[in-house]
Amino acid sequence: MESILITGANRGLGLELLKVFNSNAFFTFPVVRTEESAETIRAQFPYNCRPIVADLSEDKSINSIKLILENSTESLDVVINNAGISGSEYLIETLGTAEVNNLFNIHCLGPIRTVQACLPQLKRSNNPRIINVSSRLGSLTRMASGEFKDRGFSYSYRMAKAAQNMFTICLGQEVKRFNITVCAIHPGELLTRGRSTDANTDPSIAAENIYEWIGTIDINSSGLFVQPLVQDMPW
Template sequence: MGKVLITGGNKGLGHELVRVFYENNYEVFTVVRTVEAAEELKYEFKQKCHPIVVDLRFDDSIEKIKSVLAKITTEIDIVINNAGVPGREYEIENVLAEEIEELLNIHCLGVVRTVQGTIDFLRNSTNPRIINISSRLGSLSKMSLGEFGSRNFSYSYRIAKAAQNMLTICLNNELKSQGICVNAIHPGKLKTTSGSSDADLNPNEAAERIFNWIETLKISDSGSFTQPFVGDWPW
């Protein structure tokens, strides 16, 4: 039985990822922020699903993740850094430093904390993989071409996802030699409450694609920024 840890597993794409891994006989650990969310997941997925209630905005989440995992397992095969929130302001006159700091903390530092909390468990796996759920909006190349200029995407989200992509590159540079595969993915234009105006993909469909793609990963695939079964994105 494989073991996966998914952050932000109580709604949207994260919830669908929990579902698809659970249905494919994985033992699922999922990080959520509230006891209520944890109870709902335990009710829905009654066996081999272990919600971990921590707030990835704070450093104490690292030891809390380690503590919960250590009581149940010695290894994690896959870490999916999915937790995230959208930004709001898209005009420079209205951009707040507080909003940018919040999104950087969640999308970038939250990933750092999750990896720090799971790295020893990943090293015990025979096929360890770290998947960062990025976005097409994190592509500096695409942004520089003005491809999304008319869609009013927030400064904070684009900046945070670009930072997360650099983190993915840094993790790959360090961990590939240790046999840990690290990748960033654009999951598709998802039809969610915070989805873009050109959204065309349901989260359940995206989750199925992501699962099937992750199952094919080899260490030689490490270091890519891709949309599963569609193609690579430029950094």
């Protein structure tokens, strides 16, 4: 049985990913922030599911994840770094550095913490894959083209996703020696709580696409930035 760890799995895209992987015979490790969310997930997914409670904004989440994986599985096939938060300030005059710090903490340090916790088990998989859920708004190429100019997208989100993309590239090049594939994805404009004004896609459709695409990738795909089954993304 293949296994997957998904962060931010109690709602939005993460919950849809949990549904599709769990129903397709993956052993699932959803990472959620509260015991209450873990309890709800246990009730909804009684089989092949082991929730992990960890706040990815803190370093202690590394050990929380590590401990459960050590006690539950020899290997881990897929990690999806999905947890995220939105920013709000889009004018330099009103931009607070605390918001930028928060966004970098979740979108960049969160995936670093998760990967550090999962590395021992990933190394024992036959086809280990790390997928970082990025965004079209993290694409320097698309941002520089002016495509998103005057749309009111926050500094913090765009900066944090661009930095997360750099993490994806650096990590992919480093862990190739362990045969670990690392890719970034844009999931689409989703009808979730963290939606943009042009949201048009049910997260269950994005999750199905991501599931199918993940089944097709291996080390030769490392370094890709794509919207799964829809389009290649420019870095």
